[in-house]
Amino acid sequence: MSSNSVIRPGYIHHIFLRTKRFDAMRAFYKLVLGCEAFFENEMFSWLSFDREHHRIAIANMPQSQDQAPTQEGLDHVGYQYAGPEDLFATYERLRDVGVEPYWCTDHGGTTSFYYKDPDGNGLELQYDNYPNREALLEWMKGGDFARNPIGVDVDPERLIETFRTGLDRLELHHRSRRGDFLPEGMSMAAPAAPFPADPVGYMISIRRAVGAGPE
Ligand SMILES: [Fe+2]
Numbered sequence: 001m002s003s004n005s006v007i008r009p010g011y012i013h014h015i016f017l018r019t020k021r022f023d024a025m026r027a028f029y030k031l032v033l034g035c036e037a038f039f040e041n042e043m044f045s046w047l048s049f050d051r052e053h054h055r056i057a058i059a060n061m062p063q064s065q066d067q068a069p070t071q072e073g074l075d076h077v078g079y080q081y082a083g084p085e086d087l088f089a090t091y092e093r094l095r096d097v098g099v100e101p102y103w104c105t106d107h108g109g110t111t112s113f114y115y116k117d118p119d120g121n122g123l124e125l126q127y128d129n130y131p132n133r134e135a136l137l138e139w140m141k142g143g144d145f146a147r148n149p150i151g152v153d154v155d156p157e158r159l160i161e162t163f164r165t166g167l168d169r170l171e172l173h174h175r176s177r178r179g180d181f182l183p184e185g186m187s188m189a190a191p192a193a194p195f196p197a198d199p200v201g202y203m204i205s206i207r208r209a210v211g212a213g214p215e
Contacts, residue, residue, distance in 0.1 A: 014055050015077055017121065022060035024118040029056050032094060032115065032123065033079060049079075067120050076114065076122025083127050084169050087113065088160045090125060101125075104159070104183075105151030106176035108144070109136050111169075113156060129173040144177060152188070154181040 019025045026045040029035045035047035038054055046054035081087040091101070091113055101113040110126040117123065130136040139145070159181045163172050175181065179188045 013052065014057055016057045016059065018059050018061045018064045019119050020062045020064045021118045022058065025058050028117050032099065076124045078124040078126055081125060081127045084111065084163055084172065087111070087125055087127050088163065091156055101156065104156045105153045106173055107151045108140070111173065111176065129169060152177050152179055153183055153186055155183040
């Protein structure tokens, strides 16, 4: 090994959030991700959903400022589920207590439901549509992803209902990409060729145009 070899980290370990809504934030992550507190006092909450001592650290900082809507930086953190059964059961559990996603889409590689925590930080709850990277790459070579790398939106209720008629995740994904589960009032967007200069603005404009998105 040469002396300047880069030793890579093993994985992303945790996120650290400053908040002035300490109680609401720690309650949200316990509810949504099923986190348990490894350590908590009036200053910090160390939360984890697995064997790590913390995955989400929340700091009680009453002097912190609200996020600006167009602030640069981190948009969301993605959390991986084993498959559609787990994501859909989580969606229903949260829906039944009034926690709803603000965006559900088939990105190609993943089926993703997006939520916001009480401070406005994004969470992407997702599962992989393909069994491995090679299979995903094979599909990407077909051109569908290049034509639409943002996603085809889905109505979660219709998606779940159809999944439970006996489809597997790949069949569901192909139907999602065809637009079979588009939310009420939405139509397939014109292809973004080759890639929109402002993908987020592009996405928001499509959603506004069909009256299906936030202002
Ligand atoms: Fe993401």
